[in-house]
Amino acid sequence: MSQDTQPEYASLRIEEGIAYICIDVADKSVNTLSTPMTGRFEEILDELQDTPPIEGVVIYSGKAGHFVVGFDINELQELANNPQDILPMLKRGHALAARLESLKVPVVAAIDGTCLGGGLELAMACHARIVTNNKRSKLGLPEVQLGVIPGLGGTQRLPQLVGLQTGLDMILGSKQVDAQKAKRLGLVDDVVHPGILLQVAAETARKLYAAGDWQERHKSSISEYFSNPAEMVNLAAKTPARKLIFNQARELTRKKAGSHYPAPFRAIDAIEAGYRGGFEAGIEAESRAFDELVKTDVARNLINLFFMKQEVDKTSPIPWNTKAYPVDKIGVVGAGLMGAGIAQVAAYQGYAVRIKDVSDESIGRGLQYCKDLIDKLVRRKKISEPMGDVMFGHISGTTEYTGFAQTQMVIEAVFEDLDLKKSIIKDLEERLGDNAIVASNTSTLPITELAKASKRPENLLGMHFFSPVHKMPLLEIIRHPKTSSKAVATALEVGRKMGKTCIVVNDGPGFFTSRVIGAYINEAGWILQEGASIEAIDKAMTDWGFPVGPMKLVDEVGLDVALKAAGTLQDAFSKRWSSPTALKAVAADGRKGRKNKKGFYRYASGEADAVDETVYDLLPGGRERQDIDASVIQQRCWLAMLNECAYCLQEGIVEHPRDIDIGVIFGLGFPPFRGGILRHADSVGLARVAADMTKLAEEFGSRLKPAQIIVDKAEKNASFYA
Structure with missing residues (x-):
């Protein structure tokens, strides 16, 4: 057996008739799939053809608590810049999975810890899966969170194992399940203590080999779910039940993701293609969708967000070797x-x-x-x-x-x-x-x-x-x-x-997040005072990508709380910050929002049922509202937010653009698909941003005048992420 090629990715040993493939990426805390990993697996499968007879293969990780956490995100990012490499890479991965499935001996995945994305797709190509009861053992396909879909057969094999409804739910929601739930769903065959994982996996391989039907069982489960419609026996896969399930999935996704995130819709298409035309048709649809999605701005932004979060989660205070006090x-x-x-x-x-x-x-x-x-x-x-x-x-x-x-x-x-x-x-x-x-x-x-x-x-x-x-x-x-x-x-x-x-x-006054959300709400208050309807303001911003509009957000926070924060900011930035009277008038009427079921919205059911039209009686213009274009509302609100972010960077409240983008996404609901407010500003171009803000300031008020840092970068044709 050769051991001198790419041992830094995976190694092979044979003991008592079982071939053990150990995945262990050198110098990394976790294992990821990659093109070099695929190459190493191909070499190992070639080696197995020249070995003495064996009874099975066990694939496991050399890193305790981690099986494979997914595809290498760095390589995924590079693929977006080299689109000609995407389909060949996917084809090579599918060929590797097919080789595993067609081996003359059963293949068992021995899973301890995180098994996500490409790691789970690798495991699902095996004939059985054994997982440990380690609390870190989680299984799932989170690719939709990165703006793509599973690309190595996950859209086809997961529904095959857990059923159509559950498979859709897991893929579209990027949901992870623990070991016990994975067993209940049929995703894994057994749950064991980590200390006996390899032993049980080897025993499972031997039992399957002795029974002699591991390939037939595997193929029959595939055909049950992915044969021609006339041959299907799974009720969930039959028309009209199947059609109803897919229609419901699309409708729920539309409500949750809107039109800004294409990946979940393409995942549904790929899964449906498999049910309609068979496994190979599903794989083709999956590959085509992955190829197209990874090139989109949404995927690029979400992948960048993944890296930014990783950096933030590892950042330490200066000096870098500072140790924390122990706390229990x-x-x-x-x-x-x-x-x-x-x-x-x-x-x-x-x-x-x-x-x-x-x-x-x-x-x-x-x-x-x-x-x-x-x-x-x-x-x-x-x-x-x-x-x-x-x-x-x-x-x-x-x-x-x-x-x-x-x-x-x-x-x-x-x-x-x-x-x-x-x-x-x-x-x-x-x-x-x-x-x-x-x-x-x-x-x-x-x-x-x-x-x-x-x-x-x-x-x-x-x-x-x-x-x-x-x-x-x-x-x-x-x-x-x-x-x-x-x-x-x-x-x-x-x-x-x-x-x-x-x-x-x-x-500093309001630190970072309160300042920024204050500027956003403040501008929405001005738009309300100028005559826009509550519905128009909130719809404009949810259409732009925010989870809730600014007026509903004020109701959730509480008008009393929002106004107290606004007063602090008004006092601190009086030279450039002007506040509308509209919000004060609503608060003076005793409206605190959701907590006293009286705000911009009515709360008869406990949720925001509809706009309370009586609010308009407190505002200039009364119930005769003005038709303000949604694009103007969107531009004013996001640029007001951006301006305060820029001031925070300019004043040293926040030291890195990355922290600003993480803060607005994870704390303030800024749309993740835009990659962060500074990254979005960079994509628009700071010269255009500065010009737009200057024009808005002339028309609507000096509070929208761009911060000096924006002006300086615009003049130098620079960006926040230089």
């Missing part, structure tokens, strides 16, 4: 929705959490909120019931500061009152250890001002969580001039362990 116990001051939400997310990751509030009733409500969130995880089978009990056991409450002396980090999450937060900081520092970190969950109050109440300002910073905490992925960490790198490192480590995407920003 966290205190939370304030048992409201934010405080309780923070507590639940921390407990989910194994932290012991102590919540303080002023009354037993408040503590009780906070603990019940935590319990409700945990129970929801149990109902959705994200965790087991015993795990839920253990998680809830990590959380305790107090009306005093008992138990806080043992915490290494405290996050205060009381309402936005500067004096109250200062008094809490003083109280905490009397009770905490010298190295304990105190973090304020605030959206607008300056951390530098809070630090004036601190005896240890180096250990004080901001941690701005977004509501609801258990759903929103972003965490904005705010450092003031005296915050130590060690404090920042600790906040980053805790935030990342909580599952958050963290950006670190410098202190």
Whole structure:
């Protein structure tokens, strides 16, 4: 057996009649598929033809906790720039899968840990799959999140294994399943302890070999799902049931993704092509779709976003070797929705959490909120019931500061009152250890001002969580001039362990996210005041790609909260920031939005049912609204948002364009398919952006005048991502 060619990708050994293929990409923490990996697999399959008789093949990973996490994203990005290489690469991958399926011995995938994208497609080309009960074992096809679709047969083999409805759901939603669910769905054949994975996989191969029908079973399952329609026996694949399922999938995708994301629709087309014309027709449709999608701007932007998130998730404070303080116990001051939400997310990751509030009733409500969130995880089978009990056991409450002396980090999450937060900081520092970190969950109050109440300002910073905490992925960490790198490192480590995407920003009025969303809402308020309807404003921005429009967003945040933040920003940037009276007039009518079921929308059902027409009675022009072109609304809102991002970069609030783009996408709902607000501005061209903003400023107000950094870059024909 040759061992001198490309051992850095995979190796082959034969023991007791079983050929073991170990995937282990050298110098990488995870395994990915790639053209060199395909070449190495081809060599190994050639070698197997010259070996003594064997009873089976077991494919496994040399990296504990990771099988194969997908196709090499770097190569995928290169393919977009070399489109002539895409179809040959796909054809070569399909040929490799076909060779595995047609081997004269059964092939078993032994999966420990993450098995995603091309990794799962490789495993599905095997005759059986054994997975470990490792909590890191996750299986799925997440390609749609990158603007493409599975390209190595995933659109054909996954529905074959789990059924049409489930296959569509997993591919379109980029859903990952754990080992037990994979077993229930029929995606894997057995779930075992990691210590016996290879043993069970080898035994499975021997049993299949002894039975002698592994290829027939594999081919029959394919033909059951992918033969001609007249021969189909799977009810889900028959007309009219099949037609109904595909129509429903397209309609749900249209509602969720709109017209901006072509990948899920092309995935549906590829799956349907297989059901209509057979496996080979499905593979051809899949390859054609992948080839076309990977060249699109949407795919390029989503792939760039993937890389940006990776960079942000690895970024460390300066100096780079700064180590975090160890944290296993966290205190939370304030048992409201934010405080309780923070507590639940921390407990989910194994932290012991102590919540303080002023009354037993408040503590009780906070603990019940935590319990409700945990129970929801149990109902959705994200965790087991015993795990839920253990998680809830990590959380305790107090009306005093008992138990806080043992915490290494405290996050205060009381309402936005500067004096109250200062008094809490003083109280905490009397009770905490010298190295304990105190973090304020605030959206607008300056951390530098809070630090004036601190005896240890180096250990004080901001941690701005977004509501609801258990759903929103972003965490904005705010450092003031005296915050130590060690404090920042600790906040980053805790935030990342909580599952958050963290950006670190410098202190200033509204920090980064509140400033930017404030500018967006402020401009929408001006458009409302000028006579546009609420529906027109919200529809224009959702059509542009935002998940909700700015007026509905204000209702969700709360008009009282939004106006308080707006007042802070107005005071700080009075020379260039002018606020409309429209939002103040609506708030003065006692409308707080969804929380009191009275805002821009009606909430009879608990959700936003329809616009409340009586709002217009409070506004200039009354119920006679003006027809303002959607493109003008879109341009004014996104450029107002961009301008504030540019000011944040210009003033050093944010130090890297990447952090701005991650912040607006993960925290503020900026459309991911546009790649981020600065990347989108670059694609439009900063010369055009500057000209458009100058024209808008002349027509609608100086607040839209472009920041100097935009003007300077436009004059130099430069970009944010130079």
